[in-house]
Amino acid sequence: MCSPQESGMKAVGVRMVTRSRSRGPGAGPQGVGDDAASLRIGEAAAAGRKGSGPVKRQRKAQRLSVAYEASGDEKGAGTEHLPAPAWEPPDWRKQLENIQTMRSGRDAPVDQLGVEHCYDRSAPPKVRRYQVLLSLMLSSQTKDQVTAGAMQRLQACGLTVDSVLRMDDSTLGTLIYPVGFWRSKVKYIKQTSAILQQHYGGDIPASVPELVALPGVGPKMAHLAMAVAWGTVSGIAVDTHVHRIAGRLRWTKKATKSPEETRAALEEWLPRELWSEINGLLVGFGQQTCLPVRPRCQACLNRTLCPAARGL
Ligand code: SF4
Numbered sequence: 001m002c003s004p005q006e007s008g009m010k011a012v013g014v015r016m017v018t019r020s021r022s023r024g025p026g027a028g029p030q031g032v033g034d035d036a037a038s039l040r041i042g043e044a045a046a047a048g049r050k051g052s053g054p055v056k057r058q059r060k061a062q063r064l065s066v067a068y069e070a071s072g073d074e075k076g077a078g079t080e081h082l083p084a085p086a087w088e089p090p091d092w093r094k095q096l097e098n099i100q101t102m103r104s105g106r107d108a109p110v111d112q113l114g115v116e117h118c119y120d121r122s123a124p125p126k127v128r129r130y131q132v133l134l135s136l137m138l139s140s141q142t143k144d145q146v147t148a149g150a151m152q153r154l155q156a157c158g159l160t161v162d163s164v165l166r167m168d169d170s171t172l173g174t175l176i177y178p179v180g181f182w183r184s185k186v187k188y189i190k191q192t193s194a195i196l197q198q199h200y201g202g203d204i205p206a207s208v209p210e211l212v213a214l215p216g217v218g219p220k221m222a223h224l225a226m227a228v229a230w231g232t233v234s235g236i237a238v239d240t241h242v243h244r245i246a247g248r249l250r251w252t253k254k255a256t257k258s259p260e261e262t263r264a265a266l267e268e269w270l271p272r273e274l275w276s277e278i279n280g281l282l283v284g285f286g287q288q289t290c291l292p293v294r295p296r297c298q299a300c301l302n303r304t305l306c307p308a309a310r311g312l
Contacts, residue, residue, distance in 0.1 A: 088269040089251050091305045096274075098301035099285050108284030113144035116228055118151040120159070126203040127160050129229040130196065133204045133211075134159065136221040137189060141180030150176040161202040164193045188216025206230050219260055227276050236270065237279040238263040241286030248290065248308035 089095075119131035131151070139147040153175045157163060164172065173186045192214045196202055204225065205211055211222035219235075226234040236242070238259040246252055252265035270278065289296045297309045 086269055087253050089249065092249070092251060092270075095249055095302050095305055096281075098305070099281055102289060102301055103281055103284050106284070108287045109144040110280055110283045110287060113148040114280065114283070115139060115224060118148055120155055123160075126201075129204045129225075130161055130202070131155070131159055132229040133192075133214075133217070133221070133225050134164075134189065136224055137185060137192070137216050138176060138179045140218070140221070146179055150179050161193045161197050164189060165197060185216060191215040192217065204229060206232070208234050219263065223263075224279065233272070233276045236263050236266050236275050238266070239279070239283065240292070241283045241290075242266075242279060244292060245282050245286055245290050248295075248306060249302070250307050 115132060115135045118135040119128045121128070123131065135147060135151050138150050157175065169186050169190065172189065173182055176182050176185060179185060195214060196204060208222045208226060211217050211225055212219055220237045220239050223235045223237040226232045227237070240259065243259040243262045246262050246266060247256065252262055256262040256265055289300050295310060297303050300306070303309045
């Protein structure tokens with residue numbers, strides 16, 4: 001059994017891969033690697049997983065993109081019978097462009113230490129996917145640096161479903177401390193690992209409903225796991241940064257009270273090709289500029305476009 005001391009002595013570098021998050025509609029997932037799409041196609045298909053949710057959303061997004069992308073000519077004579085365009089925030093394209101400019105350095109903590117960089121690329125595919133899920137479970141209410149450190153210590157012990165199940169709670173707790181709510185996470189990780197071993201052959205499920213059914217796994221984690229581990233864009237991953245910034249920029253038609261409400265509101269209008277990019281973009285923006293408390297509005301390119309700009 002791996003002790004916390006051994007994990008420190010054997011610590012291996014957390015995989016840090018600098019990878020652009022800007023991806024076109026046909027691009028693969030972030031993180032798990034270039035072979036993630038083939039993993040998804042080969043293994044999910046073999047498992048007979050249909051992914052009905054994403055298909056429905058894709059139809060919706062295709063409809064929206066027609067409305068957004070109509071050219072000036074298309075808006076001329078003869079277009080009066082087209083359905084009215086869906087609601088969208090008036091300045092969102094310029095606001096997004098400004099955020100992309102501010103984030104062009106890709107130098108926020110999430111860019112180096114986010115979930116895409118916390119798994120062992122040399123591990124077998126299902127182990128990599130398990131590590132992706134585990135890093136997501138550790139990351140809630142926890143800074144990226146702390147999550148990365150915990151993953152580093154766990155990986156030094158050989159991070160697999162079996163190794164975690166063999167580990168006693170005390171050792172697991174010591175290895176993941178000081179991630180937020182570490183005591184609860186010890187319990188959830190053990191319970192989830194047991195389910196993965198018993199029902200998924202040590203792999204993680206490939207659908208959002210199955211993922212959120214696991215103890216300690218929420219919707220944001222599920223959508224990120226689908227993107228990073230399976231290469232499937234199933235929805236927008238909304239955490240506190242995305243929720244806060246969407247509210248400040250009025251990117252939801254009505255005020256939203258929870259990340260889940262914000263996710264649904266954003267998916268109503270944000271073109272699908274931006275769904276995988278938006279999380280990392282806004283998380284880093286929230287870490288560096290649009291801070292939870294005292295946002296740096298003076299340095300923000302959106303200060304004249306933002307209803308929540310302060311001290312101008
Ligand atoms: S102006 Fe301030 S509140 Fe608005 S997006 Fe920029 S940093 Fe955030």
